[in-house]
Amino acid sequence: MTATDGTLILLPVDGSETCRRAAEYCAWFARATGGRVLVLNVQPAFEDWQTHGIGHDVARKHREDLAKTGAAAALEILAGTPNEFLMAEGEPAETIGRIAAEKNCTHVVMGTRGLGKVSGVLMGSVAMKTFHLVGVPITFIR
Numbered sequence: 001m002t003a004t005d006g007t008l009i010l011l012p013v014d015g016s017e018t019c020r021r022a023a024e025y026c027a028w029f030a031r032a033t034g035g036r037v038l039v040l041n042v043q044p045a046f047e048d049w050q051t052h053g054i055g056h057d058v059a060r061k062h063r064e065d066l067a068k069t070g071a072a073a074a075l076e077i078l079a080g081t082p083n084e085f086l087m088a089e090g091e092p093a094e095t096i097g098r099i100a101a102e103k104n105c106t107h108v109v110m111g112t113r114g115l116g117k118v119s120g121v122l123m124g125s126v127a128m129k130t131f132h133l134v135g136v137p138i139t140f141i142r
Contacts, residue, residue, distance in 0.1 A: 006035075006104075006106065007030070007033040007034065007035025007036065007106050007107065008035060008036050008037075008038060008103060008104065008105045008106050008107075009026050009029060009030060009035055009036070009037045009038065009105065009106070009107045009108070009109055010037075010038050010040060010096070010099065010100050010103070010105040010107070010108045010109070011023060011026045011037050011038065011039050011040065011074060011108075011109050011110065012040045012041070012042065012092070012096050012108070012110045012130075013039055013040065013041055013070055013071050013073075013074045013111075014041065014070050014111075015069060015070035015071070015072070015073065016111055016113065017111075018111025018112055018113060018141055018142060019070075019073070019074060019110070019111040020073050020074065020077065020111075021111060021141045021142075022074075022109050022110055022111040022141040023039075023073065023074035023077040023078060024077055025109055025139070025141055026074075026078065026081075026109050027077055027078050027081050029107075029109070030078075030081045030082065030083075031081060035082075035106075035107075036081075036082040036083060036084070037078055037081060037082070037083040037084075038083070038084050038086060038099075038103055038105060039071050039074050039075060039078065039083055039084065039085045039086070040086050040087075040088060040095075040096065040099055041066075041067035041068075041070045041071045041085075041086075041087050041088075042087075042088050042089070042090060042091075042092045042095045042096065043063040043066060043067055043087060043088070043089050044089065044090075044091075045089040045090050045091075046059060046063075046089075063087070063089070064087060067087035068085075068087075071085055086099065092126045092129075092130075093125075093126050093129030093130040093133055094129075094133060096108065096110070096126075096130050096133070096134065097130060097133030097134050097135075100134050100135070100136060101135065105136055106136055106137075107136055107137050107138070107139070108130070108134050108136060108137070108138040108139070109138070109139045109141065110127060110130065110138070110139075110140060110141065111140075111141045111142070112127045112140045112141070112142050127140055
């Protein structure tokens with residue numbers, strides 16, 4: 001693959017160690033393919049009634065700060081690799097699937113939170129849901 005192939009790797013991040021390892025893999029993969037990385041942090045959606053219309057802007061700013069904090073390590077690792085950062089709101093797996101489709105991502109790389117022997121059952125409910133929602137190749141990093 002070359003840069004003309006339009007390789008766009010979606011990297012959902014939450015600031016965890018497995019996301020850091022996924023970012024390292026993405027940096028390598030993007031260099032190998034001439035691709036780009038879209039770093040995505042998904043924050044829970046909120047409704048106006050939750051803030052009663054007061055502090056809506058403050059709540060949004062707080063979520064943006066949380067998203068940037070969750071993506072900071074990945075963005076540092078990806079320095080020098082073509083990348084873009086996006087914060088989205090919603091249920092994580094559904095939002096990852098939606099963004100992958102909207103942005104025409106060619107690959108998804110995401111960390112999982114393997115929990116030992118139960119990881120097969122609990123391999124991150126987000127990871128398993130995402131697996132079923134994304135229509136492109138997906139690589140899980142543990």
